[in-house]
Amino acid sequence: MDLSCFKAYDLRGRVPDQLNPKLAEHIGRAYVEVTGAKKIIVGYDIRLSSREISEALCSGLMAAGADVYDIGLCGTEMVYFATSHYDMDGGIMVTASHNPRDHNGMKMVGPESRPISSDNGLNDIRDRVLEPFADAHDQGRYQTLETMSAYIDHLLGYINGADLKPLKLVVNAGNGGAGLVIDELEVHLPFEFLKVHHNPDGHFPNGVPNPILEENRAATADAVKASGAAMGIAWDGDYDRCFFFDENGRFIEGYYIVGLLADQFLRKTGPGKVIHDPRLIWNTLDLVAAAGGVAVESKTGHAFIKQRMRDEDAVYGGEMSAHHYFRDFAYCDSGMIPWLLVAERLCQAGCTLSSLIDARIEAYPASGEINRTIADPATVIAAIEAKYGADAKSVSHVDGVSVEYDDWRFNLRMSNTEPVVRLNVESRGDIPLMREKTDELLVEMERLNAL
Structure with missing residues (x-):
C-alpha cells in the first residue's frame, strides 16, 4: 500500500x-x-x-x-x-x-x-x-x-447574549461546512447574516476554501463593502480556522486577531495564561500584560500548542495562522468561537473592527509571513543567525530562530509541513524600518541560497 x-x-x-x-x-x-x-x-x-x-x-x-x-x-x-x-x-x-x-x-x-x-x-x-x-x-x-445541539449550546456559552446588538455580518463558508453551523446559530443571535458561497458543495464551485490565499479573499471583501457590514468572516473547508475582514473589507492579519482574542478572553476570565507562537509576539505580549495575563511562548503547530496549554492550564492559545485554542473546548482549536467573541466585543465597545485593529498595527507593524523555497534551509538559517545574532538583544530557538533588537525583531523557521522557510518581521511603531529589514533579510536569504 x-x-x-x-x-x-x-x-x-x-x-x-x-x-x-x-x-x-x-x-x-x-x-x-x-x-x-x-x-x-x-x-x-x-x-x-x-x-x-x-x-x-x-x-x-x-x-x-x-x-x-x-x-x-x-x-x-x-x-x-x-x-x-x-x-x-x-x-x-x-x-x-x-x-x-x-x-x-x-x-x-x-x-x-x-x-x-x-x-x-x-x-x-x-x-x-x-x-x-x-x-x-x-x-x-x-x-x-x-x-449539533450540544455543540451549539457550548458555543453560545462563550458569549453574553445580553451584550449582543443587531449587527450585519458577511459570512463566507467557501462551500465548506461552516454554513451548516451558521444556520443553527442564526436563530439564537440578533445578527443579520449575508451568506456568500454558503451551501456545502464538495465540487467547490468557487475554488477550494482557503481564505489565507489572497485570490480567495475578494468575494468576502467585496460583499462587506457592498453591504456596509460590520465585518466579514471566512472559513476553510472544515472550519477549524476563521479569517476576519473589517468594515472596509480589509483582510486582518491573524497576528492581530490573536491579541484581540487574548484581551477579550482575559477580560472575561480574569488573570490567566495565554499561549502564543514565536513568529510575531510583541503585540500579543503588550495586550496580555495590560489585561493582567501571562503570555507563554510555544513552538508552532497544533500538537505543541495544545500540549503547552494543558501544561500551563492556559485559558486561550492563538497562532497567527488563524488557529485559536480554548481551554474549555478541550484545549482544541475552533473556527466558530473566535468570531463570536469578536462580534461580542464590537457590540460591547460600540466601535468598528478597524478602530480596534488600526492602533495595534500602528504600534507593531509586521511583514506578514513570507515563504521562500531554500535548497539548504538549516545552513541558511544558521548563517542568518550568525550575522544578525551577534549584536542582538536576545536570540531564541523556541521555533527556528528569533532575533530581537530594541526596535525590531524577526523569526525565521523551517515549515513543519512544506519545503519552505518562513520569515516574519515586526518593529515597534516604525513601518519604514520593518520594511527595510524585511527586504534586507530577503536579499540575504537569496544570496545565501545561491552559494
Whole structure:
C-alpha cells in the first residue's frame, strides 16, 4: 500500500491513489490495535469522497472490536467537541481541510481529544497498516449520535447574549461546512447574516476554501463593502480556522486577531495564561500584560500548542495562522468561537473592527509571513543567525530562530509541513524600518541560497 498520505500531524493525500476505502478500512483496524480505543467518534467533511471513506473507516474500527459513534457531516472541531463532551476513547475526522478537491485525509485524537501525531502514535498506526489483521472476537457496534445541539449550546456559552446588538455580518463558508453551523446559530443571535458561497458543495464551485490565499479573499471583501457590514468572516473547508475582514473589507492579519482574542478572553476570565507562537509576539505580549495575563511562548503547530496549554492550564492559545485554542473546548482549536467573541466585543465597545485593529498595527507593524523555497534551509538559517545574532538583544530557538533588537525583531523557521522557510518581521511603531529589514533579510536569504 501507498502510505504517503501519513504526514506529521494528520493524513492527507489524493483519492484514490494515496487514500481510498481499502486503506481507510485498514487504518480503522490499525487505530484500534495501536490505541486500544473502544468507543470512537467518527465524522466527515463535505468532500465528495468523504462519506465512502468514512464508511470504510467505520468498518475497520468495528472489525477490530470498537464501537463507532457516527456524528455524520460536520467540521473537525465537532469531532474534537464530541470526543471530549461524551467522554469517548478517541475520534477521527475524515477531511483534507484546504487541500485540493481530489484529496482527502483524516485528523485523529485520543481521549480528551488529545492530538495523535507522528510523535505519539500516528507513525505506529501507519506501520501497523502493513501487517495482517484478524477480526476481533466481539465485533464493534455502530450507532449515529446527534451532536449539533450540544455543540451549539457550548458555543453560545462563550458569549453574553445580553451584550449582543443587531449587527450585519458577511459570512463566507467557501462551500465548506461552516454554513451548516451558521444556520443553527442564526436563530439564537440578533445578527443579520449575508451568506456568500454558503451551501456545502464538495465540487467547490468557487475554488477550494482557503481564505489565507489572497485570490480567495475578494468575494468576502467585496460583499462587506457592498453591504456596509460590520465585518466579514471566512472559513476553510472544515472550519477549524476563521479569517476576519473589517468594515472596509480589509483582510486582518491573524497576528492581530490573536491579541484581540487574548484581551477579550482575559477580560472575561480574569488573570490567566495565554499561549502564543514565536513568529510575531510583541503585540500579543503588550495586550496580555495590560489585561493582567501571562503570555507563554510555544513552538508552532497544533500538537505543541495544545500540549503547552494543558501544561500551563492556559485559558486561550492563538497562532497567527488563524488557529485559536480554548481551554474549555478541550484545549482544541475552533473556527466558530473566535468570531463570536469578536462580534461580542464590537457590540460591547460600540466601535468598528478597524478602530480596534488600526492602533495595534500602528504600534507593531509586521511583514506578514513570507515563504521562500531554500535548497539548504538549516545552513541558511544558521548563517542568518550568525550575522544578525551577534549584536542582538536576545536570540531564541523556541521555533527556528528569533532575533530581537530594541526596535525590531524577526523569526525565521523551517515549515513543519512544506519545503519552505518562513520569515516574519515586526518593529515597534516604525513601518519604514520593518520594511527595510524585511527586504534586507530577503536579499540575504537569496544570496545565501545561491552559494
